[in-house]
Every structure is written in structure tokens, then in C-alpha cells.
Amino acid sequence: MSRRIPRDGDTFITKDNFIFYVFGYEHPKDRVIAFLKYIPANYKALFKIKLLKKTWKKRKLELVRAEKLYTAKNYSAFLDAFKKKFPDYVYHCPFRGKDVISVPLKSVKKVYVPSECLQALLRKKRKSRLEKLAVKLLTLLSKKSKVPLENFGLHGSLALSMHTAESDIDFVVYGAKNFRKVEKTVERLVKKNVLEYVFTKRLDMVRRYRGRFKDKLFVFNAVRKHEEVKIKYGRFKYFPVKPIKFYCEVKNDTEAMFRPAIYGVKNYVPINRESILTENMVPDKVNSMIGYYRNVAKKGERIRVSGMLERVEHAKTGKISFQVVVGTATNEDEYIWPL
Numbered sequence: 001m002s003r004r005i006p007r008d009g010d011t012f013i014t015k016d017n018f019i020f021y022v023f024g025y026e027h028p029k030d031r032v033i034a035f036l037k038y039i040p041a042n043y044k045a046l047f048k049i050k051l052l053k054k055t056w057k058k059r060k061l062e063l064v065r066a067e068k069l070y071t072a073k074n075y076s077a078f079l080d081a082f083k084k085k086f087p088d089y090v091y092h093c094p095f096r097g098k099d100v101i102s103v104p105l106k107s108v109k110k111v112y113v114p115s116e117c118l119q120a121l122l123r124k125k126r127k128s129r130l131e132k133l134a135v136k137l138l139t140l141l142s143k144k145s146k147v148p149l150e151n152f153g154l155h156g157s158l159a160l161s162m163h164t165a166e167s168d169i170d171f172v173v174y175g176a177k178n179f180r181k182v183e184k185t186v187e188r189l190v191k192k193n194v195l196e197y198v199f200t201k202r203l204d205m206v207r208r209y210r211g212r213f214k215d216k217l218f219v220f221n222a223v224r225k226h227e228e229v230k231i232k233y234g235r236f237k238y239f240p241v242k243p244i245k246f247y248c249e250v251k252n253d254t255e256a257m258f259r260p261a262i263y264g265v266k267n268y269v270p271i272n273r274e275s276i277l278t279e280n281m282v283p284d285k286v287n288s289m290i291g292y293y294r295n296v297a298k299k300g301e302r303i304r305v306s307g308m309l310e311r312v313e314h315a316k317t318g319k320i321s322f323q324v325v326v327g328t329a330t331n332e333d334e335y336i337w338p339l
Contacts, residue, residue, distance in 0.1 A: 006032045011112040026233040031102045038063040075329040114153025134169045145185035147178045168217035179222035222257035241309040244275040257295045261288040289327030293336040302339040
């Protein structure tokens with residue numbers, strides 16, 4: 001990871017053969033904050049979690065995966081397991097005052113950057129049926145949206161060369177404006193019956209990020225371009241205040257498609273007595289660390305939120321603001337629901 005910054009969605013395999021996904025864009029020096037995706041089968045007994053019955057193969061390496069990737073219970077189990085066996089993978093963040101999963105760069109064996117994985121596939125001479133479909137889909141979306149193919153990337157099992165005939169096409173779009181263009185292009189192609197949406201989860205109809213191309217499922221999400229990464233690790237300190245539940249209106253959705261998903265909000269209305277706040281503590285921002293709540297509401301729409309109120313302190317100026325975080329890994333009852 002010698003590039004300017006590890007970005008959300010980059011994938012890496014460690015020297016111990018764990019496969020992690022980079023989380024967000026704020027990382028300590030010489031480390032990367034990440035979440036665990038695939039566990040080497042020989043270490044599965046270390047993790048006290050429910051695993052999927054399916055296994056994955058990367059050459060001779062057999063891998064397993066948690067049934068649910070991002071829950072407070074599983075995150076705690078991951079932390080406990082790493083503390084016992086791989087303590088280097090745990091880092092005490094002084095700016096959040098808690099332990100997080102963060103892998104030292106020296107422990108990273110190989111990095112899979114979505115844009116580079118796509119370019120490698122385009123150069124590949126002998127492609128599987130799934131790889132051919134992926135190239136055809138992304139070439140179509142690039143042409144119709146006028147977003148250059150260089151601003152697309154491959155994610156998931158295809159990027160890792162771990163795919164099977166049953167795998168889906170998981171891809172990313174770099175840049176907020178590019179993502180919106182691709183989003184509208186998918187909508188137009190659905191109306192023309194070239195693509196179709198797939199709605200199986202509660203928020204699928206709102207997010208419209210899952211679909212089918214020919215007989216193959218696809219999923220797409222957004223990743224910031226390097227110039228869109230404004231935040232820097234250590235610039236702010238975060239202090240949890242209390243869990244709250246409330247209604248509000250989205251006033252800014254320009255960063256809602258990324259992870260963390262950032263919603264500027266206004267018109268705070270508490271749902272219960274515990275959520276009544278003094279005027280100076282009312283949050284102006286909702287951040288979702290859970291990818292599922294990306295892009296669930298547009299500007300002007302109302303949402304219901306359950307999360308942790310945080311006091312945010314600028315490390316240099318001392319300026320104070322308040323935000324709500326969904327996905328603190330401390331409480332399962334955190335969400336963003338559109339109204």
C-alpha cells in the first residue's frame with residue numbers, strides 16, 4: 001500500500017492469509033483500518049461466530065466467511081480473536097478512545113485495488129464466462145454514461161480471482177459525479193429492458209444498486225477519487241455521548257453514496273425522551289459506517305435514525321460540533337430508514 005492513501009473498497013491479503021477490506025479513508029500512519037472478510041479455514045475455530053457453510057478457494061488456500069459481516073457482536077468477536085492470536089491486528093485509536101481492527105502495513109502481503117483489477121481483467125486473454133459478462137457490462141455502462149472505463153473497478157471474488165459460476169459482478173465507480181451518472185444510466189437501461197433491478201432486501205428499492213445483467217446478478221457502489229478525500233486521520237477527536245433516536249431531513253446528500261455515508265441533516269425531531277437535546281448538541285450530520293445505509297435518501301427527504309451521538313472536537317482549533325454515527329459496533333439497534 002504505497003499509494004497516497006488506502007481507499008475504502010481496496011482489498012488486501014495479509015501474511016497470515018486473512019483477507020480484509022479497507023474501511024473508509026482515515027488511517028493511522030503505517031496502518032490501515034479494515035474489516036475482516038475471509039478467514040483461513042485453519043483459523044476458523046478461533047472466531048466464535050456463525051459462519052456460512054460455503055467455502056472459497058484462492059489457489060490452495062481454503063477460506064470461510066462470517067454469515068453476517070458487519071454486526072456489533074461479530075466485530076467484538078473479531079477483536080477478541082485477534083487480541084488472543086494476532087494482537088498486531090488490533091490498534092487502540094487515541095482519537096476515538098477504543099480498540100479497532102487495524103492491520104500494520106508490514107503485515108500486508110498483496111493489495112487488490114478495484115481499478116487495477118479491472119485493467120488486469122481487460123488485458124487477460126482467456127476469460128471465464130463471468131469475466132466476459134463483467135467486461136461487457138462495464139463497457140456498456142461506460143459507453144452509455146460517458147464515464148471512462150478508468151473510473152470503474154472490480155470488487156469482490158472476481159477481483160480476487162476466487163469467483164465461481166455462481167458469483168455475482170461486484171463493481172465500483174470512482175467519484176460522486178460519475179456514480180450519479182452510472183446510477184441514472186442503469187435506470188435508463190432498466191426501462192429499456194437491457195438490465196433489471198433486483199429487490200430482495202428492505203432498502204433495495206430505495207438504493208437501486210443491485211440488478212441483473214442477462215442471467216447474472218451485479219452490485220455497484222461508489223469510491224472517492226483521491227481528490228475527494230478531504231479528511232485526515234487525527235484531525236478530529238470523537239467522544240460518544242449517548243444513543244439517540246430521531247427524525248430529520250436530509251439537507252446534503254453529496255457524500256451519501258460513499259462509506260462512511262455522510263448525510264448533512266436539519267430539522268431534528270427526537271423520538272423518545274432520551275433523545276431530547278439542548279440546542280447546541282443537535283447534530284448536523286449523520287455518518288453511517290454500515291455500507292447498507294449508503295445512498296438511502298436524497299436531499300429534501302426525511303429519515304428515521306438510530307445511532308450514537310458524538311461530540312466532535314477539532315484537534316487543533318478545539319472547535320466543537322455534534323454528529324450521529326450509525327454502525328459504532330457497540331449496539332445492534334442502529335439504522336437509517338427513509339420515510
